[in-house]
Amino acid sequence: MSRADSILKLVKTSYTSSPTFKQATFFGVPHNYKDIKTLRDLLEINYKYQPVKNQLRQNLIAKIKNNENPFVGIIGFDDTVIPAIKRALLAGHDILFVGHIGQGKTKLAELISANLLSPIPIVEGTLTNDIPTEMPYTHLVDLLNGNAIDKMLPEFYVSKDCEEIIKNNGLDTKIKWLDGKQRYRYILATPDISVKDLVGQIDVVKIIKKGIEVFDIDSYSPGYLLQARYGILCLDELPVLDPRKQVTLLSVLQEGRFTTGAYPVFFKPDVKIIATANPIDYTHSGKIIEPLADRLKSHIETHYPNTIDDETLILVQEMDMLNRNQTFLPIFMLKAITRIFQKIRTHPDINSDRGVSVRSTIHSLEAVIGEVERARSLVNNVKTIPRFSDLQCIFQSSKFELDEIEDTTENKTLFLNNVINEVIQETCLHFFNEFFKPQELVSIKNEFRNKSFIVVQNQYQHLPTQVVDDAEGTKLAKESRDTSFSYTDQLRHLPVISKTLRGVIAKIKQEQDYFIQKARQNEIDRNLQYIQFENVWNGKENNNEELLATSSELLFEYLRFSSPPILDKREDRFEIRE
Incomplete structure (x- = not known):
């Protein structure tokens, strides 16, 4: 049999016969498709291309029957x-x-393509994803024999580049498999x-x-x-x-x-x-x-996500943490940021036609983490743990448009500050729901008499340089560390509060564990290391100033909003409310 006859027989048999391969997980694809590397390999298994709509349908049917989720990462839909x-x-x-x-509209389109399209074989090096077996078999035979194609039909099958590649390489033409992504x-x-x-x-x-x-x-x-x-x-x-x-x-x-x-x-x-x-x-x-x-x-x-939990799950999944190994994210802080944007999104003063993207929620968390690093964690070499006093920085990442009032920077800032204060109150009341017994609040109130607690972003800051005299009267420059801002030092004088904080920290751990469990139920693994409580607390008497600080602010803000209120806040200082 001549070379031309053997090529004709191979191609014609491949086109007219049923596929001989065992199907892979994807519809219409050989189980060993990665081993199919040449045009000869493709023809020998009688490969048949399946149209896109058939691929999407059949692959979805298979996933439904196998109880598989092709939309992993899509929350709340x-x-x-x-x-x-x-x-x-x-x-x-x-x-x-x-x-x-x-x-998430474009993300849905990406997932449909990545998870529901079958891999296809194309001639390597073609811009238009040319599948050689999609041209008429007579065309393919002519190309394999080095002849020009007699194009009787005005239809595009493969590019000129593809034709030249097949002419030059014959049955050894390299095949590349393209997946849906x-x-x-x-x-x-x-x-x-x-x-x-x-x-x-x-x-x-x-x-x-x-x-x-x-x-x-x-x-x-x-x-x-x-x-x-x-x-x-x-x-x-x-x-x-x-x-x-x-x-x-x-x-x-x-x-x-x-x-x-x-x-x-x-x-x-x-x-x-x-x-x-x-x-x-x-x-x-x-x-x-x-x-x-x-x-x-x-x-x-x-x-948009209908619940706080759904949007918080999206927040954790999508945030860009840039490999910040020394970061811990309390769930109550994540939910506070989520609440801020859910409240903005549905507020009557906001232009609802423009919408308030979930990206604003994500970008604001990232900005808060950057603020913690800028304000204290990098210079003082401590854990990066957000707290309520860091929230004021999110104006730069909050994209919304006022509707009922003039859309000025001043009005936006005032509006956002009011929302933040409302959300801090809601977050605290939700966290401490049924947490305290009445007598415990009385004990806390009594302990705070004639005392105050200072809340600042950077409790490690130095006092300004002072000029002092030495023993001989010589003027000297002296820099001293102001330890009065240390949360740990302040709590030493508040034993009842310190004991209460141990319970607060235990509840924070409980919330972190519950959230991780829920994330895994939604097939979310990304960024969960930043939620792991064990990374910041060893269960012993505390050695973590930053965790104490975020827990203290959570507690003191609640005492400001409890019924009846226990504390007042004056600038950066919590004091007893008389």
Whole structure:
């Protein structure tokens, strides 16, 4: 049998026969797909590409049957958004996510691509993810025999680059497997995106270098739609595209193909489109043209976290800790920051059309940690543990717009300070609910008579340099450490408070342990080392000034808001309330 005949037999058999491989975890993929490295390997197992919508559907079915969660890391959508997504994928729909900024819309698109698309074999080095077995078998036979393709049909199968690679390498052409994560293409819709950016354009450089005709397909440079071929194209903020550009997407959604310019060729990208829109743009007439909105078959509304716990879990999962090994994050502080932004988000003075992103919650925690480092932990070489007196720094990371009152910096600062004070009160009352017996509060009140407690961000600070006389009357400069600010030193004079704080610290540990357990139930492992209580307290009489400080501020703020109030706060000093 001649070489040409053996190639014809191999290719024709592969195209006309059922796959011979055992399927892997992913739909339509050989169990040993990583060992399939050449075009010959691919043909010998009779590989058949499965369309994107089939991959998404079948892989989701398998995960549902195996009770696996393809949306790990998405918190608070279990009863609302996730069921809607599953319905859409099982139905083969393209999706439009409608929701305010910071609601996880693009993250959902990323997870769909990463967890529900099967790996696919492409010719290594091709920009348009060319699968060699997706061209007609006669084309592949011609290329393997080193012949030019007789293109009778005006359809794009593989790029010119792919054709040359197969001509030059034959059955030894290298195959690369792309997973779903690699086939996710994100595009932020901006006014400067052109139709050519979407569908591709004539590449003048190619024309000059190769000496080809202007309308030769070899002069074509692929756009976003073909670069996302066999995958998912996420169009973020779809309404920003003007109607003329939106029309470009209609034929892809309706017919699965598009054309560009004067090329006598049509392209079938087999791409799943997931778009996002802000509610104000989505509902505004004309922002998304009606035919396009109609062809995005499932419109799914997202939302901000409904509970403090859900948003706090998201906060821990998403915060960037930059390998801060000496950091401990009390859960009551995390929940306080979460409460601040949940309260801002629903406040009548806030412009609700703009939304208040969960990113503000995350960025504010990161800013608070930076403030602790700046104010005390780095210079004094102590643990980085946030406390209430650090919260005032979050203005720089709080993104919101006032609506009912003038949106000035002064008004924003006043508004935020009021919210912080309200949240400190709510956090303390929630933490100490049923914690005290009446007689314990009386004992604390009696202990505070004629005494006060100073609260400062940096209790380690030095006194200003003083000029003193030595024994011979010579003027000397002297720097002394002011130990009156030390929380540990102050607590030595307050034995009842010190005993109470041991109970407070025990309750903090209990909350930390419960939160870690809940995080793991939600399959969150990231950043939990910063929640581990054992990293800051050994259970003995204390050696940790910073943990005492954050616990003390929690306790004293509660005593200010208890009923009846025990303490007053005057600037940086807690005193008995008469």
